[in-house]
Amino acid sequence: MKKAGMAMVLLTMAVFHVFSADDVVFSEGFDTPEAVAKYGPGDGISFVPEGGAGGSGCIRFHRDTVGDSWLLIPIDPAELRGRAIQVEAMMKAEKIAKPSPGYMGPKLMLNLQSPGENSHSEQEKVHGTYDWRKFQVFAQAASDVEKAVLAIGIQHGQGTLYMDDVKITLVPTGETEAFVPPAAPLPTRTKYRGMMSGYDLREADIRDFALDFGGNLLRWQLLRGKADTSTPELYRAWLDAELDKLDAVMPALKKYGVKVAIDLHGGPGTNQDRFLTNQLSWDVPNQNLFVETWEKIARRYKGNPMIYGYDLLNEPREDNYVYEPDGALEWNRLALRTAKAIRAIDAEVPIIIESAKGGGPAGLKTLRPVNLPNIIYSVHIYSPHTYTHQGITAAGRESRVVYPGSIDGVEWNRDKLRQTVQVVRDFQLKYNVPIFIGEFSAIAWAPGAERYLEDCISIFEEYGWDWTYHAFREWTGWSVEHGGVFENQFPVENSPRKQVLKKYFERNRE
Structure with missing residues (x-):
């Protein structure tokens, strides 16, 4: 056998070449x-x-x-x-x-x-x-x-x-035409600022979120939790029940002017780790059901002005993928296929695509932009993980990890955070596409958490990125309405972290 060559892949700021065969x-x-x-x-x-x-x-x-x-x-x-x-x-x-x-x-x-x-x-x-x-x-x-x-x-x-x-x-790209950057200018000002939804939010929670906090966007989690979704029938039944919950609060969302990004937090057949990232299923029927799921959601919410976007899958991962010519798709091709299916039904509501490295910023280096209108690209910021998740992971149980400061041998401060998200900014400028920070946070007991949030949000705002903090009335460890330690959290009044969020939520009223 001999070594085979191929034409160089030419990737420019405007277009990339199309390859239809392996x-x-x-x-x-x-x-x-x-x-x-x-x-x-x-x-x-x-x-x-x-x-x-x-x-x-x-x-x-x-x-x-x-x-x-x-x-x-x-x-x-x-x-x-x-x-x-x-x-x-x-x-x-x-x-x-x-x-x-x-x-x-x-x-x-x-x-x-x-x-x-x-x-x-x-x-x-x-x-x-x-x-x-x-x-x-x-x-x-x-x-x-x-x-x-x-x-x-x-x-x-x-x-x-x-x-x-x-x-x-x-592996074939799946594209049939070259990518053309959108003509619309990039946003220069953040328009939507909010939080991740918690469990079983009711009208009173929506009111508090809008009036007390001042948020105008909820990233609404469709959570599998302990539900049995092991068959297509069970998954469809779970999905219907979750969408019914969203519909139940839709009047409150309209009343208080809060939009929702519909976040599929668990896909059909995906394996989730303790942080709820989604290892994609390499089973073709499960991937077909994934597309079907979004076709159902698009039909249900087409024309609804309270929908900020369709977030295809929370923190996807593509570990252990094996390419077969007629087999399952890796994330770039699956996201493209799903986005096309949605656009065949709903031409208006933005589609949100996360990177396949668990939603992390580095994943944008290998995420291929989709040549369809109204696409938003999203990442989650938990850097450094040793700091943001201390106590959940082993880090921070013996001694607290402090921000700003030296963490894992690296000096972490606002400049380092900016360096971390530079790959996101580069992606945005290269393809002229909007960015949504779907999640970011620091655990309630992390020393300097309010400074960390301030530094993160100030960078997001500088670049005009919409954002949602993790999380609102979900687990109390992430709650800005609670304090404490890993073993015990308790309600607190107007925490420093909540003050940071409310400071920026005030801009929603401008």
Whole structure:
């Protein structure tokens, strides 16, 4: 097999090229001694004639003691920029010891390096002895990736590993036309300021939110909670019940002038971690149900002036994705497909798309903009996580983590926060699209939380981004109406954090 090339992906501020089919950018079967030798000598590396998965040659990596026996193969980064990538290989093992740390050992890894980011995407770790089986790795390359390296073999491990049919494929984008930035100028002033909705809000809560706090936007969570949504029928029934709850407060929302961003906080078949991020389902029927869900919501709320936007999925993740030509879609293509389905029903209500790195800012480096009208791009800000989530995670249980200050060896202050969201600002300016900060917060007992919120909001306001704080009358640990510690929260009057929010909510009255 020979290495295959492709035209460079050209990504500009105005348009990106369209690829409708998968492209192979690297392919090696190690069928001959020369095929092994051309990647350079290495400890314990040899050619095995007729030892491959299909009876042809293959490459062998061997270590009697713990150490390295691997190849680092440069890949032209220009061929990967702005694309979803699948790396695959056939692998066979003999007595591969379980290493420490666990990410060592048998290795099929793509290392992508871009300014400020160094990612290592690698295969599922299987140790011991096993016959030929296919392993796959999914990665997203940023448009500014500067270096790409394919690593194969054994890293800091022991045993024997055979590899064959190593391939890097670019996943189709799904676009049928080039992206054209919207013509409308970017907003220069924040228009909507609010909070995440809590559980079972009633008219009195909406009144308090609008009149006491001064908010004009709720990011309305459609929460699965403990509901059984394990079948399509159960999921549809859960969805109907959640939408009925929203409809019940719609008169109050209209009365007090509060818009809602409908947030699908749990998708069909998605796996949620403790922070309620959504690992996408790679089951095609579940993805069909995801699209169907948004078609139902769009039909129900089309023309409703109180809908700020349709937030497709809370904090999506695409771990362990495997590309198949007729299989499930990674987030970029699934978001595109869903947005098109909504636009076929509702041409007006904005569609909100979050990044596939759990909604984090860095995910915008690999999020592809959608060539449809009225699209808003959203991220969540919990940086540094050690500070914002102290007590929930192990951090902060023994001694409090203070902001501003040194956190995890980094000096965190307003300038560092601005640096963290620069990737968001860059995305906005590059594609001329609006930004919505769907979540940000600091836990109630975090020292300096009011300063943290002030610094975050002042940056959002400077850039004209709409925002919603997490959260209003949900868990008391996030509540600005409560204080305390992780083990015990209690109501407080006019906390410093609430004062910060109300200061900016006053601008909603201008």
